[in-house]
Amino acid sequence: MMIPERLVNCLKNEITIAVKDYRMKAEGQExxxxxxxAQHIPNEEFEDDSYYPLVIPSLQKVEDAEPVEGTGSTATVGITFGVYGEDKLAWMDLLSIMERVRQRLLIFRVLDRRFRLILPVKFETIENQPYPFWFGYGTVTYQIGQPNERMADNWDRIMEEDNR
Structure with a gap:
């Protein structure tokens, strides 16, 4: 599995653990x-509200720089948080979900023994929420492995989708 998709799936797993016990009244369900x-919701046309509450980690960018003191390549992932609530206090559910994720990622900073969280991290909301939807966003950056010229002889093996 290639690095970006592996990182997004690792984040999906960590976020799932962070919110596994959280329940809310939403969309007619108690x-x-x-x-x-991972990366996007299955139906982006938003034909109904059945997706909420949700969290979506999605890769924004990968950057490569000359390695200095253990750094070099990084991957930035945006995390979208969304809840649906006609109750004017639904924003509290949004913040609670965001905080659970923030704390989990800060406590467990290394994912899959290969991706290390780089500070600072950013979690924010917007002032004008599109009621009855409530959204927040996170931005996290992880140090990832950096390929180099010495790997040329192993190119085919490295590119195998199931390579771990």
């Missing part, structure tokens, strides 16, 4: 769990 989608 006890709805948070759904975590």
């Amino acid at each position: 006890d709805k769990p948070v759904t975590v989608y």
Whole structure:
């Protein structure tokens, strides 16, 4: 599995753990769990509200720089948080979900023994929420492995999708 998709899936797993016990009243359901989608939601036309509450980690960019003191390549992942609530206090559910994720990622800074969280991290909301939807966003950056010229002889093996 290539690095970007592996990182997004590792984040999906960590976020799922962080929110596994959280339930809220949403979309006519009393006890709805948070759904975590990797990279995007399956139906981007938003034909109904059945996706909420949700969290979506999605790769924003990968940057490569000359390695200095253990750094070099990084991957930045955006995390979208969304809840649906006609209750004017639904923003508190949004913040609670965001805080659970923030704390989990700060406590468990290394994912899959290969991706290390780089500070600072950023979690924010917007002032004008599109009621009855409530959104927040996170931006996290992880140090990732950096390929180099010495790996040329192993190119085919490295590119295997199931390589771990």
